[in-house]
Amino acid sequence: MSTGAGNGAALAPRSPDVTSSSVYADGVPYDRFAEMRATPGLVWHPYGEDGFWAVTRHEEIRLVSRQPEIYSSAVGHTNLWDLEADALEARRSLIDTDAPDHTRLRRLVARAFTPKNIRRWEHTVRSITGQLLDEFIDAGEGDWVESVAAPLPIRVILTLLGVPVEDSAYLVELSNHLVEGTTDRPTLAADAYGNTTDPRLLPFNSPASHALFTYGEQLGDQRRAEPQDDLVTMLVQAADDGDRLRPEEYRNLFHILVFAGNETTRTAITHGVMALADHPEQWQRVLDDRSLVEPAVEEILRWSTPVLHMRRTTTGPTELAGTAIEGGQKVVMWYASGNRDEAVFDDPTAFDVGRVDNPHQAFGGGGPHLCLGAFLARLELIVLLQEMADRGLRLRRTGDAVRVPSNFVNGVLSVPMAVVA
Template sequence: MTTPITDDAARVFADPTAYTDEPRLHAALTHLRANAPVSLVDHPPYRPFWAITRHADIMAIEHDNVLWINEPRPVLAPADADDLQRSLLDAGMGLRTLIHMDDPHHHKMRTIVSDWFRPKAMRAMKTRIDELATRYVDKMAHIGPVCDFAQEIAVNYPLYVIMSLLGLPESDFPRMLRLTQELFGGDDDEYRRGLTPEKQLPVLLDFFDYFAELTVARRAQPTEDLASTIANATIDGAPLSDIDTASYYVIMATAGHDTTSAAISGGMRALIEHPDQRERLRADLSLMPTAVEEIIRWVTPVKEFMRTATADTEVRGVPIAKGESAYLSYVSANHDEDVFDDPFTFDVGRDPNKHLSFGHGVHFCVASALARMEITSFFTALLPRLEAIGLAGVPQLAATTFVGGTKHLPVHYRLRF
């Protein structure tokens, strides 16, 4: 075994603003991959963790879901937020989604919605998603020639898709958007509701109150929507607990659109900043499948997940003790020089593209097919009508340690009606 390495560059993971400064972020990640791919980070307000930055190591950790588990620390959060989450769970109130669970319970819970995202179901959804994509391209045409693409288009289109699947009324969409931004935006000055976990707790309680009412309604009168599937699900013959039901709604309503909106806004930005690739794709839409994978790699909306060791082990020769946590940097893995040729080149024809934006192993994103379809439908609808586009201001990225991307993208453009 080698001596544990602590590299100052790894402090970038303990700084939510690093994701707003991409040159600084990628300089640190490139250095870590080359010099300290397994580095100890001990930097308040976070408890110590091991930063893992190489693609192969992250794949190996995610593949071994017995040695490396999600509980009790599935994402990086300040120590006081971790403590609050544990106390809430002990009181039967804390958030417990698929990302908080391990097998066998995780597998049983995942099965509840898996049929909704299988190929047959995706084919049935395609017509509706294509219609929604066209609706938002039409909206873009009518509000032009200038808009904040991230806030006016990229946020609302996937929100509409997932809320429609859940069967929620359109009048509630703005509330869901605000709560999602507050839940994932706890590190961002624009989105967070408060500066402490206690002040941010009402966001979660608002979600729970809303979905508790929804559960009662769908159990009384089931309908043909995803919300009814969740409300009436059973595990081993018993209905889900109130906290598991509410948590399921939360992960579907938030991760089901926030990550995709980040991919679409970041993808639009990439196509603007790489006009040769935009024109290449516009001239040959058969490249759309590889272009979508490259957008997802390039943006990497989910920045990290955490895993905790169930036994003493090692990664790349570095000893990691039982109970210690590893931070899996998907952003770094998606730029690993050992896996990607010219990783800092945006290439709509990149193939192969072994990105880890959807994770790997048993926790691979259950709705990945939906995300791919939404991105594909939107850019397939947009590009044939797009005559010109450029930045109308400086893009702004969200401060985060978990999920995020381009939150403001002012653009000027010309679209055919």
């Protein structure tokens, strides 16, 4: 198929290639994104045998996000790479659907994530956070990811779901394998965890998805037998209601709640605390004025952009930023670029906990796929900063961060930190 590249659009890639996973092992290629933002219209970026329209400016990310009728989530895939039709069907979740399926699925879980209902978890989040921080302070130093950033969100989401907290280490392990599935370096054997499904049909091509499905199904059976006041019970009851939730939808929903509920917040907690350690004067401002906790959290979200991109596919010919787009073409929103857009953010490369106007796109650009867990993530980050401040905790880095080589998640595998005495 001919692409849109012939109509005068600028051609990428120049160096570095923003689709190359290994590039991200050294950091997000912000300079290259800045070049693309400065290029009029949209940039056509070759990818595989075809390519995609790179959407790198805040305004156009907003527009694409808010027009799901034109920019579909259900066609092709929501990542750069296409999935074959059978794989897409098997893996379809809340993320890869349009209305009316998306509306039905989202409503099943939405009520658990409204601000009002999320606030009810504040005590739980505070107690988990305090415990992890006290352990880290006692140890004096350690890997921040393993010690705090990973266990905190997984324990919180598992509590919401109704998963026994003793299983959190196992689910973190599965989650780590899923992240690895977005990189060029998967290490799990196809039959790991007793998997017999073609990995192609599993989320992130990972046998760990099989393990997570199995875990979710077993937990669902338990809750069916003995209902509890938790999210899994709510979901299995919806599944038993008939047409509200099919079995494959249940397992994909369970999968996405566990993965998205822990991996993204882990990333924000890690980048956020690294930024506070690297900019001690910014943390001092928060220590001196607690009213800066909430703006600091928004700045951490902008700064960390845990999900780097999402893709849409056009349902018909359209036009964006003066560029003609054919039907069936890939349109990729680079949130990490939108969050550094100089047209929207003053001094976007500065980490500023007092930033006043901060319409960041860490949760997406709006529209129906706006992050389901946004209020939960905010609560976790707010409580974390408050509890750190209460303890007068100052941290410094004692080594380099090891980044996930992925163009999809802005993950950090480990970063050594120490308590500043």
